[in-house]
Amino acid sequence: MSSMRFLCQHCHQPLKSRQTLDTLSLVPGGPGATQEDGGNSKELAASQGAQASASSSPSEPNSSKSQERVKSFTLLGDCISVKTLDSIQKTCAYIFDALSDLEGVDHPLCEECTHCLLEQLDTQLASAQRDCQTYQRCLEFGGPRSGDESSTLEAQLQDLMAEEDRLVQELEHLGRSQAEVAAHLSSAQAKTAELVQQKKQHLKDFRASQWQQQELLDELSSLDNRLMYAQHQIRQLRTTDIFNATFEISEDGPVGVINSFRLGRLPRIPVGWNEINAAWGQAALLLLALSNAVGLQFQRYHLVACGSRSYLKSRIGEGEELPLASDGRQNVFLNNKFDRAMLAFLDCLQQFQQAARRGGLCVPYEVHTKEGFLGDPADPEGYCSVRTHLNTEEQWTTALRRMLSNLKFCMEWVSERYRPK
Numbered sequence: 001m002s003s004m005r006f007l008c009q010h011c012h013q014p015l016k017s018r019q020t021l022d023t024l025s026l027v028p029g030g031p032g033a034t035q036e037d038g039g040n041s042k043e044l045a046a047s048q049g050a051q052a053s054a055s056s057s058p059s060e061p062n063s064s065k066s067q068e069r070v071k072s073f074t075l076l077g078d079c080i081s082v083k084t085l086d087s088i089q090k091t092c093a094y095i096f097d098a099l100s101d102l103e104g105v106d107h108p109l110c111e112e113c114t115h116c117l118l119e120q121l122d123t124q125l126a127s128a129q130r131d132c133q134t135y136q137r138c139l140e141f142g143g144p145r146s147g148d149e150s151s152t153l154e155a156q157l158q159d160l161m162a163e164e165d166r167l168v169q170e171l172e173h174l175g176r177s178q179a180e181v182a183a184h185l186s187s188a189q190a191k192t193a194e195l196v197q198q199k200k201q202h203l204k205d206f207r208a209s210q211w212q213q214q215e216l217l218d219e220l221s222s223l224d225n226r227l228m229y230a231q232h233q234i235r236q237l238r239t240t241d242i243f244n245a246t247f248e249i250s251e252d253g254p255v256g257v258i259n260s261f262r263l264g265r266l267p268r269i270p271v272g273w274n275e276i277n278a279a280w281g282q283a284a285l286l287l288l289a290l291s292n293a294v295g296l297q298f299q300r301y302h303l304v305a306c307g308s309r310s311y312l313k314s315r316i317g318e319g320e321e322l323p324l325a326s327d328g329r330q331n332v333f334l335n336n337k338f339d340r341a342m343l344a345f346l347d348c349l350q351q352f353q354q355a356a357r358r359g360g361l362c363v364p365y366e367v368h369t370k371e372g373f374l375g376d377p378a379d380p381e382g383y384c385s386v387r388t389h390l391n392t393e394e395q396w397t398t399a400l401r402r403m404l405s406n407l408k409f410c411m412e413w414v415s416e417r418y419r420p421k
């Protein structure tokens with residue numbers, strides 16, 4: 001015995017037959033039943049023709065479509081040769097009725113697709129209900145408004161439009177202002193950069209000036225110190241007697257000493273001639289300084305002070321030079337040059353004493369230039385000659401000591417008279 005199979009319209013899978021379907025041909029009123037079985041079969045029979053599925057609800061608007069789909073169903077398996085076409089149509093009609101009644105659709109679907117279809121329909125139903133509620137609310141609140149309310153809303157709309165225009169104009173104005181402000185800002189930034197550069201330059205100049213000021217302050221401080229030192233020196237010099245500070249005349253026993261050089265010699269005091277010559281040089285320098293201090297010019301001789309090589313140069317004749325120095329081997333003749341030089345020195349000293357005597361100078365020893373004597377007023381017999389010829393070392397040394405004493409008095413007189421006030 002063969003059976004018929006149907007395909008699902010959605011997934012095209014064979015429909016699972018239920019026991020009721022599989023046994024349709026066996027139950028009374030099934031396809032194999034007689035004309036008398038089942039009310040539906042009777043209706044099918046009444047409708048007749050190829051529209052076997054027209055047994056669905058007459059109110060179905062697209063029943064013709066369903067009928068076409070019914071026609072397109074594929075019958076699986078071999079039909080029972082013993083069944084007639086009529087019985088087969090009846091069986092199909094029965095199946096369609098069963099499916100339509102069971103599922104509410106007019107075409108066969110499998111169980112899974114049916115569930116899916118139901119879920120889709122539920123979703124569409126819920127959406128439609130929400131739309132319905134929305135429309136309902138719109139109808140409730142969006143109904144026609146009264147004339148006053150409309151005019152009020154119109155006025156508000158006009159006001160808002162005017163406000164919008166005003167705001168648009170203000171926005172344009174603000175846009176122009178923004179451009180102007182941006183231009184000002186750019187200009188101000190450029191000015192700021194320039195000022196910053198100027199500030200840097202000013203700071204640089206300021207630091208250079210500070211450095212220069214510091215250097216000048218240091219220099220000023222140094223000058224102040226030097227000035228203070230110079231003023232101190234000046235005060236010291238004003239209280240200092242240049243002759244007393246430069247020349248020191250003393251006595252070493254019977255020998256006169258000037259600036260630590262002994263002038264004269266004795267058999268028991270053998271002074272070297274170099275020392276004697278140096279002492280003569282100091283004496284010549286002192287007498288020259290004294291004459292310069294009082295503005296005196298010697299009449300017959302130039303006094304040339306050159307240390308141990310000092311000499312006197314005659315102003316008369318060919319300007320003979322008389323060395324005021326000796327090596328101890330002076331000529332034994334009367335007019336040897338060393339003796340003549342010492343006489344010339346006495347001549348100069350006498351000139352100075354005569355010039356200073358008018359100023360109150362008093363010397364302890366008398367000077368006799370022509371003879372070369374220095375006499376002690378307290379001892380009329382005590383004349384000593386500065387010559388070396390025909391003279392003793394004691395007499396010569398004493399005469400030189402007396403000459404240094406007179407020079408010392410002359411020096412103190414000049415110091416007292418010409419001391420700077």
Ligand SMILES: [Zn+2]
Nearest residue numbers: 008011110113
């Ligand atoms: Zn399906």
